[in-house]
Amino acid sequence: KIFNIFSLNIYFLRVPIFSNEVCRYPLGMTGGQIQDEDISASSQWSESTAAKFGRLDLDNGDGDGAWCPDIMSEPDGLKHYLQVDLRSLHFITLVGTQGRHADGMGNEFAQTYRISYSRDGTSWVGWHDRKGKQVIEGNKNAYDVVLKDLEPAIIARYVRFMPVTDPSMIVCMRVELYGCEWLDGLISYSLPDGHQMFYRGMDVYFNDSVYDGAAAERMTKGLGQLTDGTWGLDDFLHSRIYGMWPGYDYVGWNNKSFPKGYIEMIFDFDHIRNFTSIKVHCNNMYTRGVRMFRQATCFFRSGSEWESDPVSFKPTVDQVSQRARFVTVPLGDRTASTIKCRFHFADVWMLFSEVAFQSDYSVCFTGDDPTHKVDDSNTRILIGCLVAIIAILMTIIVIILWRQVWQKMLEKASRRMLDDELTARLAFQTQSFSFHHSSLSSESGSTFNSTYERIFPLCADYQEPSRFVRKLTELSSSCNKALAAVGSDPPHYAEADIISLQECSDKCSITAVNLFNATDSSMREFPRHKLTFKEKLGEGQFGEVHLCEAEGMQDFLDADLPMEENAESPLLVAVKTLREDANKNARNDFLKEIRIMSRLRDPNIVRLLAVCVDTDPLCMITEYMENGDLNQFLHNYNKLLDMAVQIASGMKYLSSLNFVHRDLATRNCLVGKNYTIKIADFGMSRNLYRGDYYRIQGRAVLPIRWMSWESILLGKFTMASDVWAFGVTLWEILTLCKEQPYSHLSDEQVIENTGEFFRDKGKQVYLPRPECCPDFVYNELMLSCWRRNSKQRPSFQEIHLRLMESLGDNLLL
Known part of the structure; x- marks a missing residue:
């Protein structure tokens, strides 16, 4: 069930951070x-050298093997062009060119060329x-493919190849474009021109040197x-690009030029969209007067x-x-086609190097897409499909x-059976199926790579993400059939549960029944x-968590829960409530959680x-x-290993009861x-961590960046x-919660990465070793937790034992 939902929604997710790699x-x-x-093309030599024959590696006997303009090329390379319409905006990082070979009958190629592009065709x-x-x-002969990285990459729908060569030569071209669809939807941004810093006798320029719009005191439409x-x-002062000037990677501003204390940026999008968040990559060298922004305020516009x-x-x-x-600014699912954000200075300088949005197409959008062309010739086929x-x-x-x-009929027939027995039975059947499936899969250790590597031309067995999704859908379907044969549904993720009775053994089922039937002093009214x-x-989705003072709570406490406060004063407690309009299932889950926690x-x-x-x-x-949750507390507390030991201790206790x-x-x-440190389950109910969960059509939410590959797939x-x-x-x-796990990957890429674990071809991406983490903790503990074979992971x-040994050695204090 869970992956069927993924397959329906994965391509509607709009998550940022595009990478050239x-x-x-x-x-x-x-x-x-x-x-x-x-x-299309500006011209053609003949029908046999029309634009449609300008495809890389196309030499199947149709036409004369390439596109050739009607006259010789010119030195400026501005008159003749081969144009490709991608039908939507794409992030283009690489181009390939080839000449005309035509089985030895032609020897025309472009030694050099230019590229122009457009997002609107105008x-x-x-x-x-x-x-x-x-x-x-370009090319040095008529048959070899020459690939060129576009640095910087371009964002465009239309691309033109314009040959530049000796006037005495006839040129022909075959081309290919490489990249991915521009899911961000951003078509332009407007911002103040960057400033210049004078640092230790050095000029540091923070201008947007590759901006493709109108560049003046304020840059627009690009x-x-x-x-x-x-x-x-x-x-x-250093750059990822070799040979560039200091400050090249950043666009930056000095607060002296902004008396209101902020800079204003305007972002225009292709359609009205529903925005979840904006990610801004900021520099934070505060010893040089540079800090990330102290506040962001964003305004929204769908009309005028x-x-x-x-x-x-x-x-x-x-x-x-x-x-x-990257600093993530939540946008609260607001709908707009234009966003205006004001970023307030926290110091003298503010430097940005990348901005990206998480959004999807808004259901409120109406009207025609001005950039979409309807293919009338294929209308009947489309209607039939x-x-x-x-x-x-x-x-x-x-x-x-x-x-x-049919399921309702079965439920009526089995009402006399305890819910807990059914849960334990389902867990046993799921475990049996999972064991059978695991026996058919490769269960070897995995190596790890720091990035995805795509080498072109692609090999024959390479699968694009869309094909992979279809294959996993088939796998999910086979899983569903296997589980249906034993009379149960696949396991699913239940929102707001601290623990689960899934995957229990026969011994666990007896323990669970005893727990549900037992009474306890902590269940007193x-x-x-x-x-x-x-x-608050x-x-x-179903309730709230409040901070309250409880008068007379001392009478309800057990002897093993000592009180440091004055026995006469009220006790601060957390109260988790269920909304009165919650449905029956939510009510039953709430009562079940009470019984388990008691x-x-x-x-x-x-x-x-x-x-x-x-x-x-x-x-x-x-x-x-x-002191709140550990995520926020870690910013001010450095006894890292002691915290990990306490969490491991709590999880050791839960695992001893076979609770997940x-x-x-x-x-x-x-x-x-x-x-x-105490383990709880309040994270999902706090808006602060909304970005940590992947939502499925308003139903369950999944913390996919923390989930194992088998849980996701x-x-x-x-x-x-x-x-x-x-x-x-x-x-x-060990990273002091400074960034989200896999912050360089979108949610869609995180899911794709779990597929790499499933395929186990050595392309899976692991979280990198934190700076303050010793090699043995990362290699022997962390990586062992992420082994593909779940049976090879440590208990x-x-x-807990390994961490206690490390704590005794004072390795991380």
Whole structure:
């Protein structure tokens, strides 16, 4: 079920950060995805050298083997061109050219050429490299393919190849474009021109040198370094590009020129979109007067007027690390076609190197796409395909409805069976199936690469992401059939559960039944009138979490939960409530969670103190951890290994009861007095961590950056998948939670990376070793948590022992 949902939604997700290393897919001149009618030219020598024959590696006897203009080329290379229409905006990083061979009958090729491009088909821009050079070296013979990286990459729908050569030569060309679709939807940004810094006798220029719009005191109607897929280094005096001047990677401004204390940037998009967040890559060398922005305020416009209610965000001020980083600004699912953001200075200088948006097409969008061409010649075929798709969907709907009716009949027949027995039985069947599937898969250790590598021309067995998605859909379908044969559904992710009874053994099923049937003092009813509301800590789909004062709570505490406060004073507690309008399933899950938590006794697990279930709203009262969650606390606390030991201890306890957490992360680890770490599940209910979850059509949300590959692709949650999440949590701790796991990958690329773990071809990307992490902790502990074979991952008992040994050696204190 879980992957079927992924396959329906993965291409509707719009997540940023395009990379020159990743976006290198052939766009269809060679493979035929680009249609003949989308290839045009200024002229042609004859019908046999028309534009449609200008495809790289095309030499099948049709035509004379290439596109050739009607007269000889000219030195300026501006009159004759071969034009390709990609039908939508693309991020283009590489081009390939070839001459005309025609089985030895021709020997024409372009030694040099230029490229121009357009996003709307009207305004054309001539490409030049980062040093201003416009002419590109081409072919030296008629048959070899010459590939050239475009540095900087271009964002365009239309691309023209314009041969430049000796007037006495006849030129012919075959071409290919490489890149990926520009999912960001950004068509231009406007911003103030960058400033110049004078630093230790050195001129440092922070101008946007590759901006392709109108450049004056304020740059408009173009794109440039902020969307070129290359982000700056920690030290802005150095560049990722060899031979460039100091400050080249960044666009920057001095606050003296902005009396209002902020710079204003305007972003225009291709359509009205629903925006989740904006990511801004900022420099933070505060010893040189450079800091990331202290506040961002964004305004939205879908028509002619700006909306009156902007979104504001203040990032956490970093006083320790001078590393450059992406800062994510949540945009609250606002709808707009234009966004205006004001970034407020936190110091003398503010430097940006990349800006990207997470969004999808808004359902509110109406009207025609002015850049979309309708292919009238294929209208009948399109209509036929749509009719067939509709027929298939109707069949699927009928099958689903029939299956639901049948399941209800089965549920009525089995009402006398305990819910817990059913859960344990499902877990046992799922485990059996998973074991059978694992026995058919390769279970060897994995090597790891730092980046995706795409080498062109592509080999024959290379699979694009879309093909991979289809194959995994087939795999998911086979999983569903296998589970249906034993009378159950595939496992799924349940929102807001701290633990799960999935993947239990027979022994676990007995323990679970005993837990649900037992009574406990912490399930005693607490008088509601003795709770005094202080503030709201978080909010989720079915309820809220409040900070309250509980008067007389001392009478409800166990002997093993000592009190340091005055026995006469109220106790601060966290109260988790269920909304009165919550459905029956949510209510049952809430009561089940109360019963489970009432039996958990460990110094590193949040304790349930009492409940209020006599009337609505249902409430559970838990310990309040004064120092908040570990994610926020790590910014001011350096005893990293001790924290990891406490988390491992809590997870060791849960694993001893065969309970699976399924959302282990620093946001779900709370910090109390004496720096005690306790595991909880409040992270999902806090807007602060909304960006850590991948939402599926408003239903469940998944922390995919912390999930194992088998949890994402197969819906399989076990203690071994919790071990995987612990490895990511340990990585968070050792990086002081300065960045999100896989921050350089979009959500879609994170899912694709899990596919690399599934294929196990050595292309999977691992989280890098944190700077303060010893090699043995990374190589022997973290990487072991991320082994492809779940059976080869260490248990929490082993992890706790290893960390205790490291703590004894004072390695990370």
